[in-house]
Amino acid sequence: MKFTDILKTAGVNLRRSKSRTILTILAIFIGSFTITLTSGINTGVNAYLDKQVQNVGAENYMDVLPGDISESAGGILESSEPQEYDPELDGASMETISTDDVAKMEKIDGIESVTVYQSVTPEYIQSEENTKKYVLSPQNMAAENMKIDMKAGRLPKLDSSTPEIALAPGYAKLMGYRSESEIVGKTMVVAVKNLVTGEITEVDAKVSGVQDVSLISRGRSWINASLQERLYDTATEGLPQEIKDRAFAAGVTFTKGLDADGVQEIKDNLLKMGLTGMTIEDEIGMMKTVMTAISAVLIIFGVIALLAASIGIVNTLFMSVQERTREIGLMKAMGLSRGKIFAQFTFEAIMLGFWGSVIGIGVAYLAKLFVNSVVVKAFFDELPSFTLINYDILTLIVIIAVVVLIAFLAGTLPARSASRLDPIDALKYE
Amino acid sequence: MSLIEVSNVKKLYGKGDSEFTALNGVSLSISQGESIAIVGKSGSGKSTLMHILAMLDQPTTGHIRINGEDVTNIKEKKVNEMRNSLFGFVFQQFFLNAKDSVLENVMLPLKIAGVSGKERKLLAMEALREVELDDKAKNKANNISGGQKQRVCVARALVNQPKIIFADEPTGNLDSSTGTHIENLLFDLNKSHGITLIVVTHDYDLASRCDRQIHIKDGMIVEA
Numbered sequence: 001m002k003f004t005d006i007l008k009t010a011g012v013n014l015r016r017s018k019s020r021t022i023l024t025i026l027a028i029f030i031g032s033f034t035i036t037l038t039s040g041i042n043t044g045v046n047a048y049l050d051k052q053v054q055n056v057g058a059e060n061y062m063d064v065l066p067g068d069i070s071e072s073a074g075g076i077l078e079s080s081e082p083q084e085y086d087p088e089l090d091g092a093s094m095e096t097i098s099t100d101d102v103a104k105m106e107k108i109d110g111i112e113s114v115t116v117y118q119s120v121t122p123e124y125i126q127s128e129e130n131t132k133k134y135v136l137s138p139q140n141m142a143a144e145n146m147k148i149d150m151k152a153g154r155l156p157k158l159d160s161s162t163p164e165i166a167l168a169p170g171y172a173k174l175m176g177y178r179s180e181s182e183i184v185g186k187t188m189v190v191a192v193k194n195l196v197t198g199e200i201t202e203v204d205a206k207v208s209g210v211q212d213v214s215l216i217s218r219g220r221s222w223i224n225a226s227l228q229e230r231l232y233d234t235a236t237e238g239l240p241q242e243i244k245d246r247a248f249a250a251g252v253t254f255t256k257g258l259d260a261d262g263v264q265e266i267k268d269n270l271l272k273m274g275l276t277g278m279t280i281e282d283e284i285g286m287m288k289t290v291m292t293a294i295s296a297v298l299i300i301f302g303v304i305a306l307l308a309a310s311i312g313i314v315n316t317l318f319m320s321v322q323e324r325t326r327e328i329g330l331m332k333a334m335g336l337s338r339g340k341i342f343a344q345f346t347f348e349a350i351m352l353g354f355w356g357s358v359i360g361i362g363v364a365y366l367a368k369l370f371v372n373s374v375v376v377k378a379f380f381d382e383l384p385s386f387t388l389i390n391y392d393i394l395t396l397i398v399i400i401a402v403v404v405l406i407a408f409l410a411g412t413l414p415a416r417s418a419s420r421l422d423p424i425d426a427l428k429y430e
Numbered sequence: 431m432s433l434i435e436v437s438n439v440k441k442l443y444g445k446g447d448s449e450f451t452a453l454n455g456v457s458l459s460i461s462q463g464e465s466i467a468i469v470g471k472s473g474s475g476k477s478t479l480m481h482i483l484a485m486l487d488q489p490t491t492g493h494i495r496i497n498g499e500d501v502t503n504i505k506e507k508k509v510n511e512m513r514n515s516l517f518g519f520v521f522q523q524f525f526l527n528a529k530d531s532v533l534e535n536v537m538l539p540l541k542i543a544g545v546s547g548k549e550r551k552l553l554a555m556e557a558l559r560e561v562e563l564d565d566k567a568k569n570k571a572n573n574i575s576g577g578q579k580q581r582v583c584v585a586r587a588l589v590n591q592p593k594i595i596f597a598d599e600p601t602g603n604l605d606s607s608t609g610t611h612i613e614n615l616l617f618d619l620n621k622s623h624g625i626t627l628i629v630v631t632h633d634y635d636l637a638s639r640c641d642r643q644i645h646i647k648d649g650m651i652v653e654a
Contacts, residue, residue, distance in 0.1 A: 001541060001542050001543075001544055002541075002544050002546075005541050005544075009541075016529055326525055327525075327527055329525075330519075330525045330538075331538070331542060333484075333486060333513065333519055334513065334514055334519070334538065334539045334542050335509075335510040335511060335512075335513040335514025335515075335539075335542055335543070336510070336514075336542045337506070337507065337510050338506075423486055424481055424486055424487060427521065427525065429522070429523050
């Protein structure tokens, strides 16, 4: 029997029992659809996160937080017992970064500059032309080479003596400007409350630009060192110098083009000082890990569905072998070899797997079109250039290959029993 | 030289207490173009003998020669090839694939042999003309009468131009007039094409039309 005849015969046999074939394909379809869609979401979200990292661009920048974050997370489980006091571990210094720490950081190999972030929460921001006041959450500019998407204008100049601010999107409209570009260059007042007297003082800030929406900024407005300093000084006037100098976090720039090992070395050195360094990639990496974990669970569900479907394949083909016992016996009597009978049945299984996965991918593709246009618009509208689902060809090919392989393996069982039929027994007539 | 040479063939089934002797030292020789009837009661061993002659079964001891070649211990692939090219089968229960067309049923042995689609069709139509059913080629095998079904089977047995046609109770499922028609067809093929005909039957009328009758009783050849 020729190869094409084996294929054709397998196809004809599947078409003979249409409803059974369709139901089996449906089961495979559910599994492969789930897997395709999940991996599509994973690809889409990860691609977006990667793009965000590229957008921010500050490859040679990391945030430094006091304390060992990995240890404090584990600490929840470690002990709730009271600990003995250790004068070496100054309670307050654990929570903040002191000028001593800054000096030490500057000595670490590879670190070029350190910027401290001192906590200051402005009371409000107000346009000079509008009486309404709005809440502002400022974010320190740490590196010059950040590539935040801007709707209008530019980021504040890091070292400029003019206090500058790049507003989060939305302020312009609220403050009564007709467009984002109209607010650029205008002067705003930012108000802070003095921590000692409680007196509210207004500080001028020039709008250098308006940002586009992104996952990184999350509604924060970027301010330069000059504005930060003025706000902080105003807020902490009258406090002892030592408390003034405490920072809740720091930003560190390191040598450009430093490789992963070098970055890790800096992190290790910071850890020895009780500080945790985190690059933007690390932060995005945490989101990616969560995303990957969720999709892994969903893909496992898909695989379970596929395994159930493969039992369906075994069942379908066993029924087929049973029904076609005489036909198989006759063909064997006429000289058809075991191998070709085996091939015929495994091809049936492979076809079931192939069509199930192709239909699954096809429907997943339609789902992508629908979700990306309707759902993304409804729920993720504030994230431009975000596509929730994205497929890459290689993954799709792998999915088809894996499903076909599973189907093939399932098919070998009934195919083996078909190929072993004894023609004399098969043609006995009771 | 004889076409088939059977020498002292024994066939045992089962082991120990349940051991059963189906054939107990059978020897016979069949020449090209002969028509042979294997006759016997059910359980006599006549079906086992046919299975062994048709290479569907292996004897426990003894030897079979086909065209002078000992086929007792040859490879499965060779057995399949020989069955496909040398033999045609007609069964009491037809064994047609009901959902396939008459033509497709007749083409099956050629499909197994790996003959190309076009030639397959040509040869099958020729075989159908031989049994005067070429006008039913497109019909589903299920939608023709019993006599026509058995004629399709004869066409199928004939299509690969075999040396031998094995007919296992070919008229057992037919009324006497259609049965006679099938008999005539088989003997015509035997006479005109020189195809050796080996018929297994307990119908003595059919058996008496053959050149030779081999009576089997308790696994042995006996005189009538």
